[in-house]
Amino acid sequence: DGGITQSPKYLFRKEGQNVTLSCEQNLNHDAMYWYRQDPGQGLRLIYYSQIVNDFQKGDIAEGYSVSREKKESFPLTVTSAQKNPTAFYLCASWDSHTDTQYFGPGTRLTVL
């Protein structure tokens, strides 16, 4: 089955630690995205990548980093510089044939 997978589903982190969220897709999509969702605020774009080995900052990139070494993978690292990292993180990819964005199941990150 084709789709987008995110792992883990739940993640707990101590303050001061970096943590990496995984996003994998087998849809052969070129573009991938990371969003953060907080209650009542909709989705905010963190980073996006339109092609392998290239990525751009979104609206709230501070305290986050990404890499795009393979088409299938777009991991997001939440660094200790991110002041309020507790949130729900969603990964997405873009189907250029249908001009539609599809989402993974999300990772809920909690900082203890």
Added chain:
Amino acid sequence: SQELEQSPQSLIVQEGKNLTINCTSSKTLYGLYWYKQKYGEGLIFLMMLQKGGEEKSHEKITAKLDEKKQQSSLHITASQPSHAGIYLCGADGKGYNQGGKLIFGQGTELSVKP
């Protein structure tokens, strides 16, 4: 400021009732997307509208894009508990000089009382 405004922010309806959620843009919409989200889960794609006056339906959900392409509505007929969740509209960022990205509204939380 929010570029896409959704209304209402939350909605509680009795099972069997009809309801409408609106999504308003300050700029022309080049592509308008509707998604549904269950709490703690990813977004499920519902429909995409591109042409002014376009209307699409899937089961009991109908989405419309107005002629001016600045407002979209999502209408649910005879609501069921399975319709409960958060509905989000997203717009092609091209209209906001942010091509290659989607701009999202803040979401509308729908509860359906049995």
